[in-house]
Amino acid sequence: xxxxxxxxxxxxxxxxxxxxxxxxxxxxxxxxxxxxxxxxxxxxxxxxxxxxxxxxxxxxxxxxxxxxxxxxxxxxxxxxxxxxxxxxxxxxxxxxxxxxxxxxxxxxxxxxxxxxxxxxxxxxxxxxxxxxxxxxxxxxxxxxxxxxxxxxxxxxxxxx
Numbered sequence: 207x208x209x210x211x212x213x214x215x216x217x218x219x220x221x222x223x224x225x226x227x228x229x230x231x232x233x234x235x236x237x238x239x240x241x242x243x244x245x246x247x248x249x250x251x252x253x254x255x256x257x258x259x260x261x262x263x264x265x266x267x268x269x270x271x272x273x274x275x276x277x278x279x280x281x282x283x284x285x286x287x288x289x290x291x292x293x294x295x296x297x298x299x300x301x302x303x304x305x306x307x308x309x310x311x312x313x314x315x316x317x318x319x320x321x322x323x324x325x326x327x328x329x330x331x332x333x334x335x336x337x338x339x340x341x342x343x344x345x346x347x348x349x350x351x352x353x354x355x356x357x358x359x360x361x362x363x364x365x366x
Contacts, residue, residue: 224307282306
């Protein structure tokens with residue numbers, strides 16, 4: 207049975223392990239598009255420590271960090287937050303990362319994580335949600351569209 211719950215500080219180790227899996231898969235997918243992006247993906251030597259600090263803050267404060275478990279084993283996670291905008295009279299429920307480990311995919315776990323995040327956003331009065339997806343991640347892009355998300359903007363990059 208799959209359980210979705212808010213992550214706690216005791217989950218940091220499992221979250222970091224999954225984040226590292228997520229980053230490895232993401233970087234491999236992006237690099238298939240072109241080696242010119244390799245420099246862009248290079249992480250600082252202290253990236254793990256920075257991520258741990260970020261997670262502790264997100265779990266303890268206003269972030270939304272969810273964990274999916276099967277038989278008490280971490281199999282997926284979602285990171286999000288509620289963003290305020292100084293120009294617009296709206297708040298956005300942002301989903302930054304959504305990851306399910308290989309072997310547990312195509313079982314609706316990402317939908318369960320997303321649904322729980324949306325529930326928490328609505329509970330806090332948020333009326334719009336956004337998700338981030340890399341242009342190379344066509345599978346996730348298709349799934350997010352199926353969930354009712356649409357392309358709103360494109361961020362363009364250039365190596366200088």
